[in-house]
Amino acid sequence: VPEGHAAPPGAEGFEAYRPVYIDLPGWRQSTAGVTRLAQLPAGAREYLNRLEALIETPIDLISTGAERQQTIIIRHPFD
Numbered sequence: 001v002p003e004g005h006a007a008p009p010g011a012e013g014f015e016a017y018r019p020v021y022i023d024l025p026g027w028r029q030s031t032a033g034v035t036r037l038a039q040l041p042a043g044a045r046e047y048l049n050r051l052e053a054l055i056e057t058p059i060d061l062i063s064t065g066a067e068r069q070q071t072i073i074i075r076h077p078f079d
Helices: 042-055
Strands: 061-063 071-073
Touching: none
Parallel strands: none
Antiparallel strands: 061 071
16 A cells, blocks of 8 residues: 555455565575574574564564464563
8 A cells, every 4th residue: 555545445446556575585494383583594583574664563473383382472462
C-alpha cells in the first residue's frame, strides 16, 4: 500500500499494487529447536532484522519447532 494510503476494505483495488521483492542471503543450518537468538545462523538473524525494519514492529517471539519450549523469546510480550 503506498505511503499515506489505506488498504482498500475488499479485494477490489489491489490490482493497482505491485509486490516488492527483496533478496536476502539464506542459511543452510537447521534452526529447529533453537532457543536463543545468538544460536541462529547469521542469515536468519539478518532476515529477522530486515523483517522488523520493514514492518516497523519488533519481533518478540520466534517459533523454531512444534513444541512450546522450541521458542526464542526476545522480549516477553506481556512484560
